[in-house]
Amino acid sequence: MNAEPQRLTVASDQDVVRVRQLVRTVAVAVKLSLVDQTKLVTAASELARNTLVYGGGGTVEVDRVDNGRRAGIRIAFVDSGPGIADVNLALTDGYTTGGGLGLGLSGARRLVDEFDIDTEPGRGTSITVTKWCR
Amino acid sequence: MALGTDEIGRFAGFLKEHEAALVESWSHRVADGLRGRLSQTELNRQIEELFRALSEALDGGAGTVEDPNAAELRAVLSELSRSRARQGFTSTETAVSVFALKDALLAAMDARQADAGTLRDFIAFSALIDELGLFTFASYAAAREELIADQAEELLELATPVVKLWEGVVAVPLVGTLDSARAQVVMERLLDALVTTGSPYAIIDITGVPAVDTQVAQHLLKTVVAARLMGADCIISGIRPQIAQTIVALGIEFGDIATKASLADALRHVLRLSGVDTRRNGRKDG
Numbered sequence: 570m571n572a573e574p575q576r577l578t579v580a581s582d583q584d585v586v587r588v589r590q591l592v593r594t595v596a597v598a599v600k601l602s603l604v605d606q607t608k609l610v611t612a613a614s615e616l617a618r619n620t621l622v623y624g625g626g627g628t629v630e631v632d633r634v635d636n637g638r639r640a641g642i643r644i645a646f647v648d649s650g651p652g653i654a655d656v657n658l659a660l661t662d663g664y665t666t667g668g669g670l671g672l673g674l675s676g677a678r679r680l681v682d683e684f685d686i687d688t689e690p691g692r693g694t695s696i697t698v699t700k701w702c703r
Numbered sequence: 704m705a706l707g708t709d710e711i712g713r714f715a716g717f718l719k720e721h722e723a724a725l726v727e728s729w730s731h732r733v734a735d736g737l738r739g740r741l742s743q744t745e746l747n748r749q750i751e752e753l754f755r756a757l758s759e760a761l762d763g764g765a766g767t768v769e770d771p772n773a774a775e776l777r778a779v780l781s782e783l784s785r786s787r788a789r790q791g792f793t794s795t796e797t798a799v800s801v802f803a804l805k806d807a808l809l810a811a812m813d814a815r816q817a818d819a820g821t822l823r824d825f826i827a828f829s830a831l832i833d834e835l836g837l838f839t840f841a842s843y844a845a846a847r848e849e850l851i852a853d854q855a856e857e858l859l860e861l862a863t864p865v866v867k868l869w870e871g872v873v874a875v876p877l878v879g880t881l882d883s884a885r886a887q888v889v890m891e892r893l894l895d896a897l898v899t900t901g902s903p904y905a906i907i908d909i910t911g912v913p914a915v916d917t918q919v920a921q922h923l924l925k926t927v928v929a930a931r932l933m934g935a936d937c938i939i940s941g942i943r944p945q946i947a948q949t950i951v952a953l954g955i956e957f958g959d960i961a962t963k964a965s966l967a968d969a970l971r972h973v974l975r976l977s978g979v980d981t982r983r984n985g986r987k988d989g
């Protein structure tokens with residue numbers, strides 16, 4: 570069960586596609602339902618694109634996890650970009666500084682089971698999400 | 704770490720002294736790694752060319768791969784990476800073509816009898832070879848990216864057909880990732896088709912799109928708005944259950960844009976709007 574975590578660099582749009590593909594593969598391997606696979610892949614797509622666009626690039630690490638009762642996937646998105654000064658504001662539906670829909674961050678949080686954000690202006694942003702098998 | 708002038712001189716001298724043996728054992732080791740997927744003649748030619756470029760760079764006093772006198776060597780390494788990438792070799796197989804020189808050097812130095820000075824030289828030479836290997840690795844990656852970009856562009860052209868489904872109805876079935884470049888092509892083609900066919904209806908079918916995130920949604924919304932500006936009505940079809948649930952959780956709203964589960968549903972919908980009876984028995988609705 571303890572397969573090695575897999576790491577990808579996010580520096581271009583193509584890398585975001587790679588993140589989606591990797592997450593899809595691992596989601597299938599841990600037997601997430603089709604709906605949960607799609608939700609997780611979509612959340613990963615949002616967060617990886619934020620890493621690229623706002624974080625100036627970074628890394629994504631995909632890990633299989635097991636809490637004794639259930640299997641799941643944990644994904645960490647890490648950048649050393651400008652960070653987020655007001656996390657609550659950034660997590661508000663419709664808030665965007667980049668002309669987007671402003672739904673990526675808040676929507677991704679609704680698509681996963683656990684969502685942790687660690688960010689500080691000037692230091693960067695690290696977001697970790699987990700989805701458990703039902 | 705750059706080689707010192709003395710080390711460069713000794714490296715160049717060693718290569719000259721052992722040229723025949725080195726080229727032979729270097730090619731041999733590379734051939735092993737590639738397991739016959741490249742002809743021996745082709746391989747020998749490449750190794751000889753590399754050997755010559757390396758010797759010339761050292762003769763010119765180059766102690767690092769970035770040295771101006773190593774320009775020709777870099778060109779040879781880039782060309783090697785490009786041809787390996789095109790022939791479908793992996794990055795490891797490609798880099799090994801360079802790293803194998805280390806084994807060849809060690810064999811030629813006869814490690815068992817080598818004194819401390821010789822071994823120190825070997826370590827210094829190895830550092831330069833490592834640099835060359837990493838350079839090769841990087842150019843391989845760049846070459847692959849180029850190849851992929853070329854292929855993606857070809858796919859872009861192929862994968863966005865706009866078809867006339869019915870009198871007054873054009874449809875574009877989307878398959879794969881809808882990134883910005885692709886979305887732009889789709890929008891242009893669709894608007895073009897609306898004009899040339901004079902169709903009042905367009906159906907965008909997303910059955911083949913694996914995930915709809917905010918970027919894809921935004922592209923779809925923009926395309927629909929553009930079509931509206933040209934007087935056409937757009938329907939989005941092929942929204943599978945898992946995609947529908949994800950869109951709802953993300954919070955994306957399609958507003959008053961008509962959406963249908965399948966392309967057939969969408970076609971039925973526009974035909975009804977335009978007054979064509981789609982029931983088998985031919986009776987009018989209502």
Ligand SMILES: Nc1ncnc2c1ncn2[C@@H]1O[C@H](COP(=O)(O)OP(=O)(O)OP(=O)(O)O)[C@@H](O)[C@H]1O
Binds near residue numbers: 615620664666672694
């Ligand atoms: N990794 C990050 N580093 C710095 N700022 C970020 C990061 N991720 C998000 N933000 C900030 O949070 C805002 C909201 O992000 P969110 O993903 O919700 O919206 P968006 O990317 O602007 O639009 P959408 O994702 O809907 O296309 C962003 O506009 C940006 O200002």
Ligand SMILES: [Mg+2]
Binds near residue numbers: 615618619669673
């Ligand atoms: Mg976003």
